[in-house]
Amino acid sequence: MTIAYIYKWVHLPTSKWYIGVRTKNGCHPDDGYVCSSKIVKPLIESSPTEWQREILYTGTPDEMLKLESCILTNLDAKNNLNSYNLQNGDGNFTTTGITMPEAWVEKIRKGNSGKIRSEQARENYRRANQKKAQDLDYLKKLRKPKLDDHKSKISASLKGVNKTDEHKRAMSAAKKGKKTGPCSDARREAIKKALKGKHTLPVVTCPHCGFNGRSNMKRWHFDNCKERKK
Numbered sequence: 001m002t003i004a005y006i007y008k009w010v011h012l013p014t015s016k017w018y019i020g021v022r023t024k025n026g027c028h029p030d031d032g033y034v035c036s037s038k039i040v041k042p043l044i045e046s047s048p049t050e051w052q053r054e055i056l057y058t059g060t061p062d063e064m065l066k067l068e069s070c071i072l073t074n075l076d077a078k079n080n081l082n083s084y085n086l087q088n089g090d091g092n093f094t095t096t097g098i099t100m101p102e103a104w105v106e107k108i109r110k111g112n113s114g115k116i117r118s119e120q121a122r123e124n125y126r127r128a129n130q131k132k133a134q135d136l137d138y139l140k141k142l143r144k145p146k147l148d149d150h151k152s153k154i155s156a157s158l159k160g161v162n163k164t165d166e167h168k169r170a171m172s173a174a175k176k177g178k179k180t181g182p183c184s185d186a187r188r189e190a191i192k193k194a195l196k197g198k199h200t201l202p203v204v205t206c207p208h209c210g211f212n213g214r215s216n217m218k219r220w221h222f223d224n225c226k227e228r229k230k
């Protein structure tokens, strides 16, 4: 017997939530299913104690799909910063109320890889990645320091390898017209602005030419001033 259900996962430390629906043939609230979100599922699995599941509703698959879509739309889940949902519906649910079999959905999903995404879709991915970036366990995995052995292997494999002319041209084209150095123009401006009026060196005046300055004054003025009478 199939008991479709709508579930809610809450990340206890942040109160962020994910709402999903389960409609597969033979499913029921205790079927051990975790979550349909590829983002949320690994988060739950890596720190299960931080997550709490709640069954919101049970019913027929059709009812649950419609209800889920209705709940997510009401909460505007895809734009709600407290939600992990990236859309206001499961994606299995079409506006006409027809449910696609999971095999079709999987097929479409596969067919979509490599597709050029809309700005909205890309924004959704960005949001998803931002959410991922708040997950410490995920970051730990991502920023695992390399072992010395690994580092030296990378270094050795790159040593003496010349870049192709094409590669060099591309690098040159990418750098053309850009200032070199660690700071972007915007960053440079920001630093300038932040430091304005916060100089640590006093203004000094050269007794020979009357020039005012803060740094490097003794290099060109005072005893080295060209106005200095010898």
Ligand SMILES: [Zn+2]
Pocket: 206, 207, 208, 209, 210, 211, 220, 221, 222, 225, 226, 227
């Ligand atoms: Zn001077």
